[in-house]
Amino acid sequence: MAKTLYDNKIVQWIDTRLPVFTFIRHALQEYPTPKNLNFLWNTGSLAGITLLIMIVSGLTLAMHYSADPKEAFQSVERIMRDVNYGWLIRYIHMNGASFFFIIIYLHIFRGLYYGSYKSPRELLWIIGVLIFIMMMATAFMGYVLPWGQMSLWGAKVITNLFSAIPLVGDTIVHWILGGPTVGGPTLQRFFTLHYLLPFGIVGMVCLHLVALHQFGSNNPLGVECQHPSEQIPFHPYYTIKDLLGLSIYLILFSGVIFFAPNFFGEPENYNPANPLVTPLHIVPEWYFLPFYAILRSIPSKLGGVVMMFGAVFVLFLLPWLDRSKVRSATFRPLYRPLFWAFVLNCLILGWIGGKPPEGYYLIVGRLATAYYFFHFVILLPLLSLFERPKGVPESITAYYDRQKKG
Amino acid sequence: MTDKKKSTVEDKPLFEERRDFLQMVTMAVGGVGAACVLWPFVDSMNPAADTLAESTVEVDISGIPPGEGKTVMWQGSPVFIRHRTPEEILYAQQVPVSDLLDPQSDSDRVKKPEWLVVIGVCTHLGCVPTGQKPTEPRGSYKGWLCPCHGSQFDISGRVCRGPAPLNLPVPPYTFMDDHTIKIGEES
Numbered sequence: 001m002a003k004t005l006y007d008n009k010i011v012q013w014i015d016t017r018l019p020v021f022t023f024i025r026h027a028l029q030e031y032p033t034p035k036n037l038n039f040l041w042n043t044g045s046l047a048g049i050t051l052l053i054m055i056v057s058g059l060t061l062a063m064h065y066s067a068d069p070k071e072a073f074q075s076v077e078r079i080m081r082d083v084n085y086g087w088l089i090r091y092i093h094m095n096g097a098s099f100f101f102i103i104i105y106l107h108i109f110r111g112l113y114y115g116s117y118k119s120p121r122e123l124l125w126i127i128g129v130l131i132f133i134m135m136m137a138t139a140f141m142g143y144v145l146p147w148g149q150m151s152l153w154g155a156k157v158i159t160n161l162f163s164a165i166p167l168v169g170d171t172i173v174h175w176i177l178g179g180p181t182v183g184g185p186t187l188q189r190f191f192t193l194h195y196l197l198p199f200g201i202v203g204m205v206c207l208h209l210v211a212l213h214q215f216g217s218n219n220p221l222g223v224e225c226q227h228p229s230e231q232i233p234f235h236p237y238y239t240i241k242d243l244l245g246l247s248i249y250l251i252l253f254s255g256v257i258f259f260a261p262n263f264f265g266e267p268e269n270y271n272p273a274n275p276l277v278t279p280l281h282i283v284p285e286w287y288f289l290p291f292y293a294i295l296r297s298i299p300s301k302l303g304g305v306v307m308m309f310g311a312v313f314v315l316f317l318l319p320w321l322d323r324s325k326v327r328s329a330t331f332r333p334l335y336r337p338l339f340w341a342f343v344l345n346c347l348i349l350g351w352i353g354g355k356p357p358e359g360y361y362l363i364v365g366r367l368a369t370a371y372y373f374f375h376f377v378i379l380l381p382l383l384s385l386f387e388r389p390k391g392v393p394e395s396i397t398a399y400y401d402r403q404k405k406g
Numbered sequence: 407m408t409d410k411k412k413s414t415v416e417d418k419p420l421f422e423e424r425r426d427f428l429q430m431v432t433m434a435v436g437g438v439g440a441a442c443v444l445w446p447f448v449d450s451m452n453p454a455a456d457t458l459a460e461s462t463v464e465v466d467i468s469g470i471p472p473g474e475g476k477t478v479m480w481q482g483s484p485v486f487i488r489h490r491t492p493e494e495i496l497y498a499q500q501v502p503v504s505d506l507l508d509p510q511s512d513s514d515r516v517k518k519p520e521w522l523v524v525i526g527v528c529t530h531l532g533c534v535p536t537g538q539k540p541t542e543p544r545g546s547y548k549g550w551l552c553p554c555h556g557s558q559f560d561i562s563g564r565v566c567r568g569p570a571p572l573n574l575p576v577p578p579y580t581f582m583d584d585h586t587i588k589i590g591e592e593s
């Protein structure tokens with residue numbers, strides 16, 4: 001019999017029959033990790049932990065929530081006032097959504113900067129984009145549940161997008177809503193799906209990890225590890241680094257929960273849903289603003305919807321649009337400034353998304369939308385033809401030896 | 407010189423002891439922190455403030471004629487209020503306590519002999535016994551009969567025939583005045 005790694009007899013017995021302990025050991029302990037990861041590599045574990053926080057707080061909220069249009073708003077207020085620590089759990093869940101997106105956006109932009117989507121990690125990236133889409137669907141449906149004014153009208157606006165589909169649009173909208181307009185059946189199915197999707201995300205995260213561990217983490221230099229000396233075991237080196245990052249993250253998270261719990265929220269949503277009165281400015285949650293800006297900057301309804309979904313779906317093609325063999329922006333003199341231009345452009349889109357679509361806002365929004373797609377579809381493929389990468393090291397060790405010598 | 411070397415080889419080096427200590431302190435603080443975070447989630451499943459506020463109910467008993475009763479809901483369970491006749495009181499008081507399955511004298515179960523207040527949930531498996539309405543069967547002991555498994559209770563709510571193991575429980579209650587009682591609060 002093979003030598004066992006475990007002293008504990010029970011652990012041994014179980015592991016021989018069901019190698020869960022070996023699996024955990026591989027994934028969280030031995031997993032060989034590049035020695036040069038920076039703090040942006042904390043975003044993965046932080047996203048996973050935030051997902052857990054959302055599931056635990058969501059489960060406890062669901063025990064008190066009622067998905068009936070007559071009771072939904074009241075049941076949320078009851079959670080805030082009467083349920084023991086209900087205010088805390090709801091503020092955790094509400095702000096957890098915002099923090100989840102902050103972390104995920106950092107995670108995505110890190111991937112963009114260091115070229116983590118390139119061969120052989122294309123599927124890892126694609127699974128990530130799928131998780132992002134599932135997150136957006138979950139967040140959108142979750143925002144409907146408190147049944148405030150923004151919940152109702154946000155749901156109306158977003159579901160109406162599907163009516164832009166030629167011929168079958170209205171039929172699809174009625175099928176999604178379960179009626180002629182957003183109402184009781186909509187609320188109930190959104191609650192069901194909001195409850196279900198996170199577990200789908202957990203499954204996708206597992207696939208994400210399997211794909212990650214196939215070739216290991218990328219690193220800030222974007223060159224593969226070539227020698228065991230360039231790798232360190234995940235535990236204790238990155239567990240401790242992740243814990244430090246988590247501590248800082250939780251301090252910021254708690255700061256918002258306890259001192260500015262409605263910072264990310266919209267006051268209008270504390271008015272109960274009223275199908276007869278539309279709020280003056282319907283704005284989605286901040287994390288949807290860039291996409292909302294793209295939607296509104298296209299004059300045609302169908303065109304706007306196509307472009308908005310296209311803005312996410314273009315990410316699926318990214319591994320094949322960016323043909324440069326060099327991963328890290330550190331060694332790509334042209335890509336690096338263009339990356340930051342893209343980040344700035346996304347921020348501009350987010351700012352425009354929160355403004356009424358008129359005057360200069362409309363013009364800026366259209367330019368920014370055009371640039372968004374220009375970056376992916378034109379710039380990236382062209383760059384690989386003209387750009388001369390600079391100082392790409394042959395290995396991680398070679399790079400740091402060079403740094404040492406000055 | 408040689409002595410010093412020996413002691414460091416045999417004992418744990420100082421930095422290792424320090425590391426153990428730090429590790430233990432970290433785990434202790436982390437454990438306490440995790441428990442503190444866990445508590446709100448556990449406590450949120452306890453009855454909420456508005457649920458607890460519904461824990462008392464005031465009942466007007468002036469309209470109940472002798473020999474009849476009234477059923478009210480208290481904390482989700484039916485409470486039987488029975489206005490007993492002098493004969494019923496006499497009967498309840500004369501039953502030999504030692505013969506009962508769950509011995510308890512009638513005077514321990516009432517505040518005023520003419521008013522009996524018990525929780526109307528059979529102590530066997532939780533069915534609601536019949537006998538509150540004049541038309542319902544009351545069993546052979548003038549009280550209540552459980553339709554599920556045939557337990558019988560006397561006019562003091564005491565079990566006279568199984569399978570119920572215990573008497574119908576008496577909830578905490580207070581006479582606010584001659585015709586109002588408050589269930590859920592002991593005076």
